[in-house]
Amino acid sequence: MSATHDVVVIGAGLSGLVAARELAGKGLDVVVLEARSRPGGRTHTTAVGGVTVDLGGEWVDDAHGEMKRLVAELGLGLVPAARRKEESLWSIGGRTTGEMPLSDRDRAVYRRMHEALGEAADGVDPEAPWKGAPGDHDPSVEAWLRADGMSEGGLHAVETLLSTCGSTVPLARMSFYSYAVKVATRGGPGKGNEYRVEGGAGRVAEGLAEGLGERVRYSSPVVGLRQDGGVEVRYGVADALRTLRAGRAVLALPFTLYGGIRFDPPLPPPLRELASGECYGVVRKMAFVYDGPVEAPALAVTDTPLGYLWTVRGPGGETGVVSFAGGRPLEAELRLPGEERERRAVALLRGMFGLPEPGTVTEAAWSEDAWSRGSYFIAGPGDAVRLGAAGRSFGLLHLAGRRPWRRRRAS
Ligand SMILES: Cc1cc2nc3c(=O)[nH]c(=O)nc-3n(C[C@H](O)[C@H](O)[C@H](O)COP(=O)(O)OP(=O)(O)OC[C@H]3O[C@@H](n4cnc5c(N)ncnc54)[C@H](O)[C@@H]3O)c2cc1C
CATH class of the missing domain: 3.50.50.60 (FAD/NAD(P)-binding domain)
Known part of the structure; x- marks a missing residue:
């Protein structure tokens, strides 16, 4: 019946x-x-070795008015992000630097891309964002950067930040207009990730x-x-x-x-x-929880299958490290069996930051999850x-x- x-x-x-x-x-x-x-x-908060971790969606942008209102209505709180993205350590091609590794020429292209994105984002109608999509001329982000003269090394750094550590779809498959829509939803170029939900999304x-x-x-x-x-x-x-x-x-x-x-x-x-x-990339989050506080960078952008890394606090201090990664480095990684992936992840953390063996490791590979089958x-x-x-x-x-x-x- x-x-x-x-x-x-x-x-x-x-x-x-x-x-x-x-x-x-x-x-x-x-x-x-x-x-x-x-x-x-695709939001899921859980405790890993005593540390509260968001294994899916986590960050709330200042521009996310609906989400901010909802959080307040439910009697929950927002916590400002402890560190800004601009303070990230960079590890690209095995070299560690304090800022995005771009030549002066590539930096100028990158700046022009942000200007063009900002302009396109201003033209997006929030009521009908997809209605304004250009039909015949909507290059990929990679094609836009190449046309403006970015070098292969520069492309690799931008791919690492925007794809591996962000959108998860390779820049060659990401439309410039679509990225402008994303930028618009985040409040403009460089904006976003201002808060997380207290206790987890x-x-x-x-x-x-x-x-x-x-x-x-x-x-x-x-x-x-x-x-x-x-x-x-x-x-x-x-x-x-x-x-x-x-x-x-x-x-x-x-x-x-x-x-x-x-x-x-x-x-x-x-x-x-x-x-x-x-139009969905692959994405994985991993959480590593240690027996005591760790000395790792508070934020790191890497071109490894661990992508974007940040430290998290448990009852005993900064005892956890969370990794978010998508795009090209992860596509290859996900062909390996689970135990091999975990072993490689722990070895990467040891190699990059000298971290010891973690007490607990959790992996959430959303593109393998039957009820999401991709990132976003x-x-x-x-x-x-x-x-x-x-x-x-x-x-x-x-x-x-x-x-x-x-x-x-x-x-
Ligand atoms: C690793 C990761 C990190 C992210 N980080 C952020 C972030 O920091 N900030 C941010 O704003 N966004 C982030 N996102 C994106 C954000 O999590 C998603 O956009 C959002 O959660 C999507 O919500 P939704 O309800 O549209 O889809 P979903 O959360 O996917 O919900 C769809 C639901 O439908 C169910 N379902 C599927 N098929 C069926 C079926 N046949 N019958 C019944 N039910 C079905 C699924 O089980 C699921 O519960 C992230 C996503 C991931 C995966």
């Missing part, structure tokens, strides 16, 4: 939970179907899920969506298939997982093409136009999410 609801939300990540909360707040009968046994999706999802109570059903992966004047939803529970009906459905899962759902009628071509997953959406050249064409609804199916930032005031 199938129950009927006003709206079914697919995915209990932050976007699905926020959508469900708003709909329930308007008095609608909402149910959220979530494949995992926990809320939060996972607490935001937990707070939202708690408020929704039994409306959220876990371990319930959706496998079919049929539009027939309403929406018939097929989902699995403990190896059995169930059905429920709703007036409308909100899709709040990554494009990479659309392929696991049978859509009837099929998705329109722009959405189907985005679902190929090319960064449009490739041409994808931005597809997203604009896809819009936000397809019949009775709606894409979750809305503008996360406000337009910067012209200075």
